[in-house]
Amino acid sequence: MPRILLVEDDDSVRISLAKALGRYGHEVDAAPTGEQGLRMYRERAPELVVLDLMLPEIDGFEVCRRVRAAGNVPVIMLTARGDDTDIVGGLEAGADDYVVKPVEPRVMDARIKAVLRRGTPAPTEQPSTASFRDLIIDRASMTVTKAGREVALTPTELRLLLELSESPGRVLTRQQLLESVWDHSYLGDSRLVDNGVQRLRAKIETDTTAPVFIQTVRGFGYRFGPV
Template identity: 40%
Template sequence: MDKILIVDDDKKICQLVEMFLEKEQFEVIKAHDGEVAIKKFKEETPNMVILDIMLPKMDGYDVCREIKKISDVPIIMLTAKGETFDKVLGLRLGADDYMVKPFDPEELIARIRAVLRRVSTNSNQSAEQIIFPNLAINMDNFTLKINDKESQLPKKEMELLYFLASNPNKVFTREQLIERIWGFDFIGETRTVDVHIKRLRSKLKEVKDNYEIKTVWGVGYKFEVKKGV
């Protein structure tokens, strides 16, 4: 049974989420401030954290930072802060998903299950291969498999796709992608990233309903795994 830590100072929301989680056979732990959240996380070692941002004593961003220093456990931020800046910051700090209040509890359950599936899949695959339903990225032979059709991609396209897909739903700036894929000594324009993204989007169009390299305007790009995958 997966154990989930709910962190929210609104006890009614905690009770609502707890009710739906227990109905789905999850074990639930609750914390109502950031400091208690860290303490319970270390004591209980949950499989996932549902985390509000506006918390007493230590805000959700700091809680996320502290957890990610010691664990790769998935985190879904559930908060009233719905500005793009807040979403991008949360995802940059390591959150795996971000939901804005008011929310649909059934959608939250669906997202929880999707994130847990991805974590389970990634833990069972080799370091050089990423496997999603109907999509496989294999760095051993630089092949991309979509549905049952396999194709070979240029080296930089494969490295870029592999890196983004290894960090689903996380946003990266062009500069970060340049440094990671082309290296610190790259001489050229950051628009090189845009060209490669355009080519990758063309190759992913058959599975666009489930997987997409999305532009986060003013920031960069992310590999988005759609709800329900």
């Protein structure tokens, strides 16, 4: 049973969503403020955080940054509107996905399950270990090392790297990546992909201004190199 931390200051939303997610089989801890959310995060060690952005005391952006700095637990942010500033700010703070309120519990359950699945390797005929210069990807153990040091990746970052590296040299569109990594079967938000690539590059590239492993194909998407 996945342990979820829900941080939401609206009492009615927090209580109803926590109960609904419980019916879907999640174990939910709920906090009304950012400060309490961070305390529960340290005490309860959740597998995923659902985080409202507009919180008292410490806002959701700062909570997300602190959660991300502490480890690789995935974060789904809740935003009251499809505001570009909120969405971009949340993604830049380290969120893996976002849902615009009001959200139906079944939709939130689907987003949670999709994020948690990213830590599970997809079936592949690829060798379990592949080396690309000083980057080693072990699909069996789900570990990545760079210059001999293990790289700490979130489930989303790991899934993105596995997807891109499965066929080096092949160009994948943002929509293809949204479907295979984020499980968005509809025309989703390409900012999820671009932000995910940016965060992944920061961890595996020696020089993010001249990326070697994740190359942008302008007007199309991304490909994995070197080839």
